[in-house]
Structure formats: structure tokens, C-alpha cells
Amino acid sequence: MKVIDASKLQQMVIGAYKYLEENKSLVDELNVFPVPDGDTGTNMNMTMKSGVDKVNQTSGLSVEEIAKALSQGTLMGARGNSGVILSQLVRGMSKTLKGKDEIGALEIRDIFKNATKTAYKAVMQPTEGTILTVARKMSEKAEEAFDENKNLDDYLVEIITEGQIALDNTPKQLPVLKEAGVVDSGGQGLMFLLRGALNALNGDIDRDIDLSSSESVEEGSYKIYFELLIKENDFEKISDSIDSLSTNFDYEYKDGHLKAEARSEYPQQIISKILVDGILVKLEVENTKPDIENAVKEPEKLKKYGFIAVSRGEGFDEILKSMNIDKIISGGQTMNPSTEDIYKNIEEVAAENIIIFPNNKNIIMASKQACQLTDKNAMVLETRSIPETFTAMLEFDEDEDLEENIENMADAISDMHTVEVSISIRDTSVNNIEIKKDDYIGILDGKIVATTSNIEETTREAIKIAVDKDDDISLVTLYYGEEADKRKAKDLVKKLSKDYKDIDIELVFGGQPVYYYQATLE
Incomplete structure (x- = not known):
């Protein structure tokens, strides 16, 4: 072929x-x-x-x-x-x-x-x-x-x-x-x-797939016509970028003058790109499917700050709501939200500045990609667990600008440690630790540090390693998950209080899946 x-x-x-x-x-x-x-x-x-x-x-x-x-x-x-x-x-x-x-x-x-x-x-x-x-x-x-x-x-x-x-x-x-x-x-x-x-x-594909029966994709609701003066060597970059944001993109280009018509559901993305990348000569935007009912509503007033957090767990959700998080996206370790999920939530927050808490290292890139798609002033604070958001929000200052808040919040979470306890699904070796299937594993700041056949002992061992590493720890907050036994969690807190008489130990319901316990040490 x-x-x-x-x-x-x-x-x-x-x-x-x-x-x-x-x-x-x-x-x-x-x-x-x-x-x-x-x-x-x-x-x-x-x-x-x-x-x-x-x-x-x-x-x-x-x-x-x-x-x-x-x-x-x-x-x-x-x-x-x-x-x-x-x-x-x-x-x-x-x-x-x-x-x-x-x-x-x-x-x-x-x-x-x-x-x-x-x-x-x-x-x-x-x-x-x-x-x-x-x-x-x-x-x-x-x-x-x-x-x-x-x-x-x-x-x-x-x-x-x-x-x-x-x-x-x-x-x-x-x-x-x-x-x-x-x-x-x-x-x-x-x-x-x-x-x-x-x-x-090579022809090895199921024959029951009807490739010709696909419905036609609808054109974007908005028609954007624009004329732009650009540098010759910027043409390909600009046209590729606008093309990727459009359901349809037609243009004429000659001697640095770009005349184009794009169709999209999200015109603000294209308009933002146009205003940044060239000298605007003409811009016309037409909504081909206007929503008359919603159009007559009073526009929302923008508050200075808005917050979006990814969360999984009934207890965690309630805490986030109490901290005035505007949007809680359901997701986490077993269910990562898509770029579009995050983008849509950004668009729904009526705020001049938006801070996103991904709360998982595997959601950070999608969060940043969503920020690139919006024309709103949105930034990602690279939180890797939900409790890090709690600490970050306590550091938030309404009077500071977005960049300053991000920096201060990042500093706050950099000083804390996170312990997570789950169950092993296979025999393996990590960090020179031999792990057996169905044993419990203790993870400290993203690294496996302990494993035993007893969940409470694994938790105590991981916390001990954290405390031994940092003499400044004065507070341990233990969040128990949806599969953890509340009575055993209370007993664990009693044991931890005896282990560390100079450290305050608190117990909070998180309701999270995957991890029986999550603990923050500050």
C-alpha cells in the first residue's frame, strides 16, 4: 500500500x-x-x-x-x-x-x-x-x-x-x-x-462497525469573522492555533493580511487568540443559535476570586464547601476529570481570578491545559492531595493578587507532609521494600515507605517515619476513608496520641475511596 x-x-x-x-x-x-x-x-x-x-x-x-x-x-x-x-x-x-x-x-x-x-x-x-x-x-x-x-x-x-x-x-x-x-x-x-x-x-477490524453511519457534527453556534494584520512568519502558527479551536475555519491570506471566518462553540478562545497574536482590523461575531430566554437575564457580577477543586469523598466535599470553593469536580485517583470537565467549570465561575486545585499529580496537566483554553485569568496550584487544598485555603488572602496568592499557598503546602494508606493489588518491590499482595502500604509524600499486614500498624509506621524526618511537626490530621472502620480509626488516634504526646492528633471523616487513611502532618 x-x-x-x-x-x-x-x-x-x-x-x-x-x-x-x-x-x-x-x-x-x-x-x-x-x-x-x-x-x-x-x-x-x-x-x-x-x-x-x-x-x-x-x-x-x-x-x-x-x-x-x-x-x-x-x-x-x-x-x-x-x-x-x-x-x-x-x-x-x-x-x-x-x-x-x-x-x-x-x-x-x-x-x-x-x-x-x-x-x-x-x-x-x-x-x-x-x-x-x-x-x-x-x-x-x-x-x-x-x-x-x-x-x-x-x-x-x-x-x-x-x-x-x-x-x-x-x-x-x-x-x-x-x-x-x-x-x-x-x-x-x-x-x-x-x-x-x-x-x-491490514484489514483486521470488526466488520460490525458502520463507518458511514456517523451523524454530521453540528457547526459551532458562533460565527466569528475577522481581519488581522500579522507577520509573515507568524501565519502558520496563528492559523494552526485558530483551526484547532474551530469546528470550521476558512481564510484568505495575502501579504500579512488575514481574512477569516471561524465557527465555534467557544468564541472567547478564538477572540482571545486574535487579540494577542496580531493587529485587529475587523471583528464580527454572530450567535447563530441565540438563547433568548437566558439572554435577558442580568449578567453575574464578578467577584475578585473563585475556586475550583477536584474531590472524591463525602467528608472532603463538605469541608471544601465550608471553605467557599465555588465548583467541586468529582474525580480523583480512580476517576480523572477531562480537560473539558475542568474548562467548563472555569467558564461557569463568575470571578476575575480563578484558582484550580487538581488535588492529584495526574490531574495537574489537564488542569493547565484547560487554563490555556480559556480567556479567564485562571491558574493552577499544583496540589497533590485534597488536604493540601485545606492548608492552601487557610493561607489565601483576598487582598493579594493572583500570582502572590499562588506563591504563598504553594509555600504553605511545601512545608506539610502527606501520608496515604492503601492495599496492594500485587506482589512487587518498590524503593527496596518487598510488598505482598493484599498487604497494606504506607505512602509518604508520594513514596512507599512502609508495608505490613495490618492497616493501623502500617499507618503508624508511615507517620513515625514522617515525624522522625521533621522535628517541627505539631499537628497530625487523620482523614478516614469510605472503607475505613470509624471505631478502629478512633482507636488509632488514641495510639497516635500516646506515641506523640507533644503533637496534636485530630480525626476527620474524608470518605475518600482507594485510601483507607490520609494524614497530613504540619
Whole structure:
């Protein structure tokens, strides 16, 4: 096969999704921590599903439209860090296929090159031995093995084989993978996607999928016409950016003068981009589907600050509400919200400044991606647990500006320690600690430090390690989860009070899943 047309590309997209869906549990099991959270495979699968849903609504079925729809869907549907990186890989693919009617060897080479470049740019501190390394190695192979007349099946097999070699080598690059005896989960998810796409290219795809029955996607409710004066070398960057935000984008460009019409559900994103990137000559916005009933309502007055927090747990939710958090997004360790979930909540908060608390390291990237999509003044405080939000909010000062508040709140949570206690779902070794399936594990500031067959003893051991490390601890707050026994939690607090007579010990209902106990030490 020398070229891939739109019909075959759509089959490859669906084949990629289906193959990952079938194997997502295998990817989940590769998580280094043996905690029953199931992140990576689930997140990548749900991200890809959002892309496929968008593709299946695409009218016209050109190569460019399929790639663009896939990019838009994965961007808004991105969940977890692995999902955000996947969305950026797809974005690089979409850039490559702009204006293309078919895909040949040249486009394949450039897809891998641009996908890798775009994904690396999206990560603040890229780590080798991850999905990024797997993508980069395939990009290098695509360049090395390029031949314009090459059979695409053979070309892709060479590239994907190199990706598998890179994946198998990830434990050599990351000691934590080697110790756990696993390869990188994100890289494995990417390989499943590419294998599924290759299978579909070779005709191995379920015949019950009706590729022609997709409903046409509705045009965005807003029509934005604008004329912009821009620098010659900025044209491609600006047009690509606006194109990625639009359901339809038509333009004329000559001698630094861009005339364009875009359709979108979120015109503020496009308008914000226009005002920043060029000199505005003309701007017209038309709502083609006006909501007359809501249009007559008085606009909300903007307060100075608004807050959004991701939370999971009845007790945690109640505490957040008492601290005047405007929006609580249901999610956490086992259910990461998408970029779109976070973006929609940002849009609903009537405030001049918005602070987002992701409360999980795997939700930080999606939160930042959502901030990039809005024209509101929103920033992410990189909280990794819900109790960190409680501490941060106590440091908040209404009279300070947004950047100053973020800095002060970040300083406050940097001085605290977090202990989390869960159950191991498999035998493994982490940080030179041998862990048995169904034993309890104590995690201190993101690192496994203790394991026993008794949940209370594991909790006490993890807290002891934290106290021994920091002489300044004066308060321990123990949050018990939905599966913890309240009576045993009270007994644990009594034991801790005897262990540490100079430290105040408090017990609070969190109601969180996954972790029987979470404790903050301040």
C-alpha cells in the first residue's frame, strides 16, 4: 500500500481505539504503585474515545477533517497526564495533515516527527524512559528508514518495531520501572494504539462497525469573522492555533493580511487568540443559535476570586464547601476529570481570578491545559492531595493578587507532609521494600515507605517515619476513608496520641475511596 485515504484513516483511528480498549486493563496493571487506582490505561482509553466520538461525527471525511476532529476530541477529552500527552501527540499529527487528501510515506515520517515535537513541548520537565522516549525513538526510526516509495505497511512495521524496542528498554532508563519489573505504562498504551491502527490498515477490524453511519457534527453556534494584520512568519502558527479551536475555519491570506471566518462553540478562545497574536482590523461575531430566554437575564457580577477543586469523598466535599470553593469536580485517583470537565467549570465561575486545585499529580496537566483554553485569568496550584487544598485555603488572602496568592499557598503546602494508606493489588518491590499482595502500604509524600499486614500498624509506621524526618511537626490530621472502620480509626488516634504526646492528633471523616487513611502532618 502506497497511500492511506480518508476511509482507511478512519478505520485506523477506530482500530487503534478498539485495540487499546481491549487491553486497557493490562496497561492499568503496569502502574508502578500497586494501588487499586487503574490510571494510565483507563485515562488513555477515555481520551481516545473522546477523539473517536468526534471523528464519528465528522462530515466530509477528508484526511484533514478526520485528523482535526481526532485532535479536538482528544484535546477536550484528555484525562490524566498520559491522556494529555496523547492529545498532544495527536495534535502534532493533525498539524501534519492540514491540507492533505491522503497519507504517504512522507506524511508518515512527518507525523511521527511533529507528534513527538509537540508532545515534548507540552511537558515542563520531560523524563526519559516514558511514553515520550518511545515516541522519540519511533520518530528517529521514521526519519532513518524513510523512502518516498516505500510500502506503508512495511514502513509502519519498522517504526512500530522500534517503538517496542524502546518500550522494552524503559526499565533500563527508569530505576523505578526496573525495580517494579514493568515497562512504562504510557508507552505501552501508545504501542497498543499503534498496533491497533496497523491491524486496521491490514484489514483486521470488526466488520460490525458502520463507518458511514456517523451523524454530521453540528457547526459551532458562533460565527466569528475577522481581519488581522500579522507577520509573515507568524501565519502558520496563528492559523494552526485558530483551526484547532474551530469546528470550521476558512481564510484568505495575502501579504500579512488575514481574512477569516471561524465557527465555534467557544468564541472567547478564538477572540482571545486574535487579540494577542496580531493587529485587529475587523471583528464580527454572530450567535447563530441565540438563547433568548437566558439572554435577558442580568449578567453575574464578578467577584475578585473563585475556586475550583477536584474531590472524591463525602467528608472532603463538605469541608471544601465550608471553605467557599465555588465548583467541586468529582474525580480523583480512580476517576480523572477531562480537560473539558475542568474548562467548563472555569467558564461557569463568575470571578476575575480563578484558582484550580487538581488535588492529584495526574490531574495537574489537564488542569493547565484547560487554563490555556480559556480567556479567564485562571491558574493552577499544583496540589497533590485534597488536604493540601485545606492548608492552601487557610493561607489565601483576598487582598493579594493572583500570582502572590499562588506563591504563598504553594509555600504553605511545601512545608506539610502527606501520608496515604492503601492495599496492594500485587506482589512487587518498590524503593527496596518487598510488598505482598493484599498487604497494606504506607505512602509518604508520594513514596512507599512502609508495608505490613495490618492497616493501623502500617499507618503508624508511615507517620513515625514522617515525624522522625521533621522535628517541627505539631499537628497530625487523620482523614478516614469510605472503607475505613470509624471505631478502629478512633482507636488509632488514641495510639497516635500516646506515641506523640507533644503533637496534636485530630480525626476527620474524608470518605475518600482507594485510601483507607490520609494524614497530613504540619
